[in-house]
Amino acid sequence: MSEKNTYLPYLMTIEKITKEAPGVKTFRLKFQDEAEAATFEFQAGQFGEYSAFGEGESTFCIASSPTRNGYIECTFRDTGRVTSGLSSLEEGSTMGFRGPYGNVFPMDEWKGKNLLFIAGGIALPPMRCLIWNALDLRENFRDITIVYGARTVKDLVYKSELKEWEERPDVRMVTTVDPGGETPDWKGEVGFVPTVVEKVAPSAENTIAIVCGPPVMIKFTFPVLEKLGFRDDQIYTTLENRMKCGVGKCGRCNVGKLYVCKDGPVFSKEELNLIPAEEY
Amino acid sequence: METKYISQSGIEQWFNAIITSGKRVYAPVNSRGQIDFKLVKNLNEVSSEYIQTTQSIKASVYPKAEVLFSYEKVNGKVNLTDFDPESVPETVMWKVHPCDAAGFKPLSAIFNWDGADKLHNAHLAKTSLVSFSCASADESCFCTSVNGSPGNTAGSDIQLTMLPDGGAIAEILTSRGGELAALLPSVFEADKGVKKEKYLVDLPARFSLEEVNTKLSKAFNSTVWKEQSERCIGCGACAFVCPTCACFDIQEDVHGSKGRRIRCWDACGFAMFTLHTSGHNPREHQSQRWRQRILHKFSYMPERLGVVGCTGCGRCSRACPVDMNILEHITSIAQQ
Amino acid sequence: MEKIRERAATLLAEGVVTLVLGYEEGTKRPRPLFCRNSESARKLIFDSRCIHNLAVYLTKKELVGKDRFAVIAPIATLRSIMQLYVENQLSEDKLLVLTVDPSGELRELVTFEDIAGYVEQFELKRGEREQEILSKIDEMSREERWKFWMEEMSHCFKCYACRSACPLCYCSKCVVEVNRPQWINPWPAPLANMEWHINRAMHMVGRCTACGACGDACPVGIPIDLITRKMMEDMAPEFGYIPGQPAKKGNALSTWKLDDREQFIR
Numbered sequence A: 001m002s003e004k005n006t007y008l009p010y011l012m013t014i015e016k017i018t019k020e021a022p023g024v025k026t027f028r029l030k031f032q033d034e035a036e037a038a039t040f041e042f043q044a045g046q047f048g049e050y051s052a053f054g055e056g057e058s059t060f061c062i063a064s065s066p067t068r069n070g071y072i073e074c075t076f077r078d079t080g081r082v083t084s085g086l087s088s089l090e091e092g093s094t095m096g097f098r099g100p101y102g103n104v105f106p107m108d109e110w111k112g113k114n115l116l117f118i119a120g121g122i123a124l125p126p127m128r129c130l131i132w133n134a135l136d137l138r139e140n141f142r143d144i145t146i147v148y149g150a151r152t153v154k155d156l157v158y159k160s161e162l163k164e165w166e167e168r169p170d171v172r173m174v175t176t177v178d179p180g181g182e183t184p185d186w187k188g189e190v191g192f193v194p195t196v197v198e199k200v201a202p203s204a205e206n207t208i209a210i211v212c213g214p215p216v217m218i219k220f221t222f223p224v225l226e227k228l229g230f231r232d233d234q235i236y237t238t239l240e241n242r243m244k245c246g247v248g249k250c251g252r253c254n255v256g257k258l259y260v261c262k263d264g265p266v267f268s269k270e271e272l273n274l275i276p277a278e279e280y
Numbered sequence B: 001m002e003t004k005y006i007s008q009s010g011i012e013q014w015f016n017a018i019i020t021s022g023k024r025v026y027a028p029v030n031s032r033g034q035i036d037f038k039l040v041k042n043l044n045e046v047s048s049e050y051i052q053t054t055q056s057i058k059a060s061v062y063p064k065a066e067v068l069f070s071y072e073k074v075n076g077k078v079n080l081t082d083f084d085p086e087s088v089p090e091t092v093m094w095k096v097h098p099c100d101a102a103g104f105k106p107l108s109a110i111f112n113w114d115g116a117d118k119l120h121n122a123h124l125a126k127t128s129l130v131s132f133s134c135a136s137a138d139e140s141c142f143c144t145s146v147n148g149s150p151g152n153t154a155g156s157d158i159q160l161t162m163l164p165d166g167g168a169i170a171e172i173l174t175s176r177g178g179e180l181a182a183l184l185p186s187v188f189e190a191d192k193g194v195k196k197e198k199y200l201v202d203l204p205a206r207f208s209l210e211e212v213n214t215k216l217s218k219a220f221n222s223t224v225w226k227e228q229s230e231r232c233i234g235c236g237a238c239a240f241v242c243p244t245c246a247c248f249d250i251q252e253d254v255h256g257s258k259g260r261r262i263r264c265w266d267a268c269g270f271a272m273f274t275l276h277t278s279g280h281n282p283r284e285h286q287s288q289r290w291r292q293r294i295l296h297k298f299s300y301m302p303e304r305l306g307v308v309g310c311t312g313c314g315r316c317s318r319a320c321p322v323d324m325n326i327l328e329h330i331t332s333i334a335q336q
Numbered sequence C: 001m002e003k004i005r006e007r008a009a010t011l012l013a014e015g016v017v018t019l020v021l022g023y024e025e026g027t028k029r030p031r032p033l034f035c036r037n038s039e040s041a042r043k044l045i046f047d048s049r050c051i052h053n054l055a056v057y058l059t060k061k062e063l064v065g066k067d068r069f070a071v072i073a074p075i076a077t078l079r080s081i082m083q084l085y086v087e088n089q090l091s092e093d094k095l096l097v098l099t100v101d102p103s104g105e106l107r108e109l110v111t112f113e114d115i116a117g118y119v120e121q122f123e124l125k126r127g128e129r130e131q132e133i134l135s136k137i138d139e140m141s142r143e144e145r146w147k148f149w150m151e152e153m154s155h156c157f158k159c160y161a162c163r164s165a166c167p168l169c170y171c172s173k174c175v176v177e178v179n180r181p182q183w184i185n186p187w188p189a190p191l192a193n194m195e196w197h198i199n200r201a202m203h204m205v206g207r208c209t210a211c212g213a214c215g216d217a218c219p220v221g222i223p224i225d226l227i228t229r230k231m232m233e234d235m236a237p238e239f240g241y242i243p244g245q246p247a248k249k250g251n252a253l254s255t256w257k258l259d260d261r262e263q264f265i266r
């Protein structure tokens, strides 16, 4: 009888560290145990608990695409005890991971549709997983539009990938920085994400909009989408509540009767309408 | 399920047989002016004059602080040592109230929701409950309003109902109960045919769960939360004494290159429970946290887990420093 | 009692205050009551069983609001109010104090000077319970004392009711919640409990007014108030200063600045 201990993490080797923006890093992680690597599966939207041994665990989404095998990636900002502990690790060192947890973006239902990705700041990671997933299965979708904004040029993450997406003929890529955040040679848009979305004015016809970002950005983007004709079941987002267990037991991530760690983190706006906005 | 009679001296002999078997026995003991479950060796240590222990028996299957696993860092590598279910000793909880025994169901429903909890289950597998039905109750008790009763056998392995002659009706309820009785089968005599109901306290129900549920389903934005919770000071007393509260924190115990990851009790009443690292707190005010406590137990748990998160033991009402009485508050919601 | 009800009702009806903090009959003993209209003032009671220290609510902005409020305060609460005033946590123009003096007269104290003058008439003495336990502890050797407190604190499960009940534990982020560095291991275990209680005592010395609210709140019966009380008794003669009974303004072991750099203490 060898029941698995949910809280026991997989041991991972940090294969590659990319500095994305001030305080923001991406880790590429490889399973130390090959058998674990072989059976590990996840889907876009899911998250995990990442351990810095000696500091504790932190929740990040899996930022790499499930279509890329053999590793997972996470992108995080150094904000507290655990994230600063992780941030001080070097390539080759060991950290922990448990997951994947949570629900997924319903990509199968989105086949044949246009996808509109709207992301702000460090909320690009959950989106990046989905974007690569969609691009790797490009024939399944029609137009793909990405609107991504950060406070300043420095704060944009995944810079080389942004460039790659920009150069792809099958992606419409719009990058923006908040007014005042631009550099002299900045060629993208200047303006807040919701304003830029309004300007880009993507058609709501047969389109799914995925919105990830800080609460204020989401708050002001939803009405813009509504104005463009998006129905609530065409809009998706992810929630980030305080988490500890990630598996529906520790009791702190619920919004009304729904648990962000089990029923989420992916919610359609239609689903959000049924739970109290006050609790996220 | 089998009903037997056990005499006063039979109870003592059987208790001693359990001790001799090497199992740990915890029972209510009066010490420092508090009645609480303690490790005992002798039946005369067990307290008799009380209505309720301050704390519930939940620590037996959900320790206050438990090591989830330990680790050691050696030359940049990490070695993990998993929790070992064999490290959990066989334990008998003696003289448990029915409302405590009933608490294992909601507790396990939380821990095993969509994924088994190895640690909790290891404790469950090693813990037997000998409950005593209740001949008395106080004004905080309300088991009969939440699907329980003074003679409820749910969760118990054996239930004793004390008789005037000092003996008891012994209901052997589970195979584990059977094994406990088998430690000294001779003292379990043939059932004398007395009805246990006669020896139970009469405790009329105070509210109907369905009614509470209907009211709560529309109560999220009600002013009742603020009205009820004004005096609540946001401590963890109610959650920590409760047999069904399961909220926990995960923490790190570090000693140089070695460490242990620890799961410890937490409470939804604490101001920082839901605080995001950004500083945003979805439950910033005590009224929101009080609402969570009530809705979780009486609305979310019934809907999501199919079990009410309250057994009516009344401990939270007794422990609260400012007399937040859950029975009073739920009754008033039912009557709104 | 009737006088307090009437006065509270009038204060509310006339709009002098928007809230009267007092006591109502509870299920076991009197409990705090927030009166927001003259009708609910009829529930008010006041007698010797009213021992909750209502000063704990005075620093909770979401409860007392922006307007002027009144609080019904026995002597222990008045001492807490004075200490909160010393720590710049209360403002005179928002607060009205109602109390009943030993002759049964209803008294209204409007300024902190009034309160200080009133409190001065009462000597801070040990009650029977405190006397009994403290004299036992005084007779113990160092080792016995350590053993006594280790045993008591082994029962602590870190519910923080003691902290929540204390009018002077108003920091928005307590030292037990700071995790960089992690001063105190946050789970309940004998040594981690001792860490918590030593820290609490150190943060209270020179501030604790010996109201006893913490010990009263502890659900597992640890006489936790006696630690801070004893420290106060030991400190007072050395510094010529009794917290809550300020002959001079100021604090024995700490200073308070309006422009403190730390956020949690404002």
Ligand SMILES: Cc1cc2nc3c(=O)[nH]c(=O)nc-3n(C[C@H](O)[C@H](O)[C@H](O)COP(=O)(O)OP(=O)(O)OC[C@H]3O[C@@H](n4cnc5c(N)ncnc54)[C@H](O)[C@@H]3O)c2cc1C
Binding pocket: A047, A056, A057, A058, A059, A060, A061, A062, A075, A076, A077, A079, A080, A081, A082, A083, A084, A122, A125, A126, A239, A240, A241, A242, A243, A244, A265, B272, B273, B275, B277, C177, C179
């Ligand atoms: C589904 C989801 C996905 C996320 N994805 C990402 C992502 O991809 N990238 C990213 O950067 N961020 C992400 N986050 C946010 C991220 O989890 C937090 O910003 C991060 O955990 C905080 O850093 P820390 O653990 O170092 O914080 P700390 O504040 O140091 O916390 C350390 C530990 O102690 C606990 N803790 C800290 N303070 C308190 C307190 N006062 N009371 C009780 N416990 C406390 C915390 O829960 C934590 O486990 C995500 C969050 C969620 C829920």
Ligand code: SF4
Binding pocket: B238, B241, B242, B243, B244, B245, B297, B309, B310, B311, B312, B313, B314, B315, B316, B317, B326
């Ligand atoms: S909520 Fe209160 S009455 Fe209900 S089981 Fe918990 S402690 Fe007992």
Ligand code: SF4
Binding pocket: B231, B232, B233, B234, B235, B236, B237, B238, B239, B269, B319, B320, B321, B322, B323, B324, C161
């Ligand atoms: S209800 Fe009572 S015990 Fe529970 S948090 Fe509030 S004050 Fe503490």
Ligand code: SF4
Binding pocket: C165, C166, C167, C168, C169, C204, C207, C208, C209, C210, C211, C212, C213, C214, C215, C225, C228, C229
């Ligand atoms: S006796 Fe306790 S509650 Fe009262 S001021 Fe001192 S530490 Fe605070």
Ligand code: SF4
Binding pocket: C155, C156, C157, C158, C159, C160, C161, C162, C163, C217, C218, C219, C220, C221, C222, C224
């Ligand atoms: S109230 Fe008692 S049990 Fe709770 S933290 Fe304080 S001393 Fe510990």
Ligand code: FES
Binding pocket: A242, A243, A244, A245, A246, A247, A248, A249, A250, A251, A252, A253, A254, A259, A260, A261, A262
């Ligand atoms: S993170 Fe623990 S319940 Fe959701």
